[in-house]
Amino acid sequence: MIRAILLFAAVYAALIAQEFVPPVPFLGGAHLILVPALFCYGALWLSFPAMLGLAVFTGLLSDLAFLHVIGDRVEIGLGWSILFYVLAGTALQPLRPVFLEGRWEIHCLASGAVTLMLLLSQYTMVCLRRGSFLFDGTIFWHLVGPAVFALLVAPLVYFFFSLLPAGEPARRASRRGGGLTR
């Protein structure tokens, strides 16, 4: 329970912290994002209903934090990130039994992939809204840089949360191989 509460708190803290992380010059000025790595940990560790709760929480806060409203135009509407995180979390749930056996590298790869997919889908929507598709080295690094960062930071997230008490339901699920999802 403590781990689950801290996970929700960490998502909010990461959203606030992201505001103060400067862009990385050697990654083409890309912005590092921490939230997908935290969400992926939750998606692989929590039961399906709890994962959906985390997806709604993460998606709603992400949208509210970065909503871009100009006049009466919204480029990526409120609710879109909820849809993304619900789908990403559902796609990751079948890997939960393997993850609960201690395969931390699944979280690493999932964090990188989900970050890349999130940014790619956001950029595609921005391009569709603006009516033209541009792609150059800077945009490549804005997509790939944060994904590589998520891949590298994921073991730290895993290590931090593995230090916290998991609670009886999660331990039982681990022994059964993801029994809470069935």
Place this chain on the structure above:
Amino acid sequence: MNKLHVSLFAGAVLLAVILLSFSSERMRSWQSGYLRVSNPALQAGSAISGQVEKLQKGLKTLDELEVENAALLAQNNELRAASQLLGDLENENKRLRAALDYRERSAFKLLPAEIVSRDASSWWNTAKINRGFGQDVDTAQPVLTADGLVGRTTTVSKDVSIMLLLTDENCQVAARVEGTNEQGILSGQRVAGNATPELVLNFLNRDANLQPGMKVFTAGVSGAVFPAGIPLGVIKEFRARELDGQAVVEPAVDFSKLDDVFVVQGSK
């Protein structure tokens, strides 16, 4: 997945679809509420970030100290020369006085504001300022410094507002080139590689005789957000395209050193 899981999944998707159907005004109002709730955390983060920045400035490697030493020696020579000619103290005094008097000199009613945070997302150039509707800030109000236009407010909460920077592709400003009849639309880039990217001035005459160094100001067309005469930048390059001309403009404001700004709240 059992029936309960399918229902929960459908519920979450339905919630997302309901939120997506909100009007832009309602979305803005929800975001304003989020900013209001998050304001203490943002202020605390801004203070911590400021302290970390100060600490980073204090910690320097030997190479950095050597570079700094060389720069300081050069600056020392320059200051000696300046002192002999004019007196650097007098100059500095005048410069500081000019900055302080900007608010009084300006033709606009200005509200001073500080940058809380900036550029938190990958695809938009925005910044948050520590002023909101509690200080009579409204949406779509121009924001500037003594050097020129910075951007305009988009979402306004009680004590914090989001500002769309001039360097964003969505921040489009009607602009004119000093000493000519040339007018166009100035905008930023879709994705910037650094804090102060170049701007582009589109829809100019393809035969326009524009030279590097010419100044660009807001045109102030009727009904526009930005009043006329605010400096935007300096032309760096002009190229004729098939149908129109395009100029590359260096911003008047150094966006990498943006700390204090003014919100324009109308004319005096």
